[in-house]
Amino acid sequence: MPTESAARLNEISNRPGASAPAEAGVLSVDLSAIIANYRLVQAKAPSARVGAVVKADAYGLGARTIAPVLAGAGCRDFFVAHLAEALELVSGLPESARLYVLNGLAPGMESLCADAGIVPVLNTLEQARDWQAYATAVGRKLPAVLQVDTGMSRLGLGADELETLLRQPGFLDWVEVRVVMSHLACADMPDSPANAEQVRRFAEMASQLPEAEQSLANSAAVLGMSDCVGGLVRPGLLLYGIDPLSPATAGLHPAITLDARVIQVRSVQAGVGVGYDHDYVTPSPRRLATLSVGYADGWPRALGGKGAVWINDVCLPLVGRVSMDTCVADVTDIPAGCIQPGDKVELIGPHQSVSELAALLETAPHAILTGLGNRFERRFTGHALPQA
Numbered sequence: 353m354p355t356e357s358a359a360r361l362n363e364i365s366n367r368p369g370a371s372a373p374a375e376a377g378v379l380s381v382d383l384s385a386i387i388a389n390y391r392l393v394q395a396k397a398p399s400a401r402v403g404a405v406v407k408a409d410a411y412g413l414g415a416r417t418i419a420p421v422l423a424g425a426g427c428r429d430f431f432v433a434h435l436a437e438a439l440e441l442v443s444g445l446p447e448s449a450r451l452y453v454l455n456g457l458a459p460g461m462e463s464l465c466a467d468a469g470i471v472p473v474l475n476t477l478e479q480a481r482d483w484q485a486y487a488t489a490v491g492r493k494l495p496a497v498l499q500v501d502t503g504m505s506r507l508g509l510g511a512d513e514l515e516t517l518l519r520q521p522g523f524l525d526w527v528e529v530r531v532v533m534s535h536l537a538c539a540d541m542p543d544s545p546a547n548a549e550q551v552r553r554f555a556e557m558a559s560q561l562p563e564a565e566q567s568l569a570n571s572a573a574v575l576g577m578s579d580c581v582g583g584l585v586r587p588g589l590l591l592y593g594i595d596p597l598s599p600a601t602a603g604l605h606p607a608i609t610l611d612a613r614v615i616q617v618r619s620v621q622a623g624v625g626v627g628y629d630h631d632y633v634t635p636s637p638r639r640l641a642t643l644s645v646g647y648a649d650g651w652p653r654a655l656g657g658k659g660a661v662w663i664n665d666v667c668l669p670l671v672g673r674v675s676m677d678t679c680v681a682d683v684t685d686i687p688a689g690c691i692q693p694g695d696k697v698e699l700i701g702p703h704q705s706v707s708e709l710a711a712l713l714e715t716a717p718h719a720i721l722t723g724l725g726n727r728f729e730r731r732f733t734g735h736a737l738p739q740a
């Protein structure tokens with residue numbers, strides 16, 4: 353191997369937090385759009401503080417870059433799912449920022465969490481007991497968020513458990529409940545009666561902790577239920593420019609594009625099988641392009657025979673099965689000679705949003721986004737990047 357490329361390879365593989373080079377494709381993240389969306393959420397919920405949900409590496413976009421950029425725009429509240437995710441972010445955020453661990457702590461993690469100044473969400477009586485015990489052991493009152501279950505049956509204390517906890521000797525002496533939170537099951541269906549019922553139960557349970565700030569709303573609730581969002585809102589999707597409701601919200605800034613590359617172009621006759629199991633057989637002579645993404649990249653296998661990609665304004669249907677590392681688009685509509693290996697293909701962008709892909713596959717936009725693999729190079733644009 354020539355030494356120059358060996359050195360380049362070495363640099364790529366050793367760079368801390370390095371993202372893959374653009375062989376599969378490029379996931380571009382517009383940081384200015386994310387900041388504009390943060391401000392849009394603030395305008396939609398003017399009486400609330402806007403937190404940022406940056407769990408799962410900011411939905412796969414790169415939390416170590418995005419969280420500090422949001423902090424630069426004034427955000428001080430950051431939600432992740434796991435303690436390890438919070439520990440990754442703590443050094444990049446200002447002292448005044450707060451990081452919350454939505455899933456709460458696994459047993460034994462209390463000291464790691466407290467020492468880093470990270471705030472756990474207490475979801476169960478066990479988590480509450482362990483946090484209180486740790487606070488007592490170190491002789492220091494410790495902050496927490498308390499989650500109550502108001503009807504999603506996922507995380508949080510039920511009404512009886514809340515009563516038990518608040519009667520428990522010493523709990524409020526050792527644990528400073530800063531925020532009481534709950535999560536809505538049906539916020540993406542604003543007309544569902546389940547929402548009003550959860551809001552009612554939340555008000556009832558939260559009133560038992562009058563000092564604590566209230567937090568109830570994800571992105572869909574910020575848009576659809578703006579009258580009852582509480583003092584601290586928790587959007588994820590909206591910050592990343594993805595609309596949880598349709599029709600699309602005015603003023604939301606698309607923040608993501610995803611491109612792949614053409615690897616090979618071929619012309620085939622009618623009656624030729626394409627891809628695994630010959631799931632597709634050409635009905636007439638076609639031109640086909642093999643693309644650099646497959647289901648191992650989180651480009652969903654279910655798009656085979658169903659989805660499309662774009663070059664400029666031309667829609668190119670995906671034919672045959674999506675393979676692990678490749679998929680095949682029918683490019684017959686692009687004049688011969690106008691497409692060649694190396695050309696860029698739009699997977700997500702102006703012609704195809706994450707929400708549209710999710711609707712096509714009957715899944716959540718969150719699932720599409722968090723599935724995008726680390727073979728895509730993450731490229732940040734649109735904002736003075738924070739110093740590494």
Ligand SMILES: *Cc1c(COP(=O)(O)O)cnc(C)c1O
Pocket residue numbers: 405407454535569570571572586587588589590596718
């Ligand atoms: C993931 C999550 C959110 C953010 O949801 P979006 O739909 O992305 O806005 C908010 N709150 C909790 C508890 C979550 O788990």
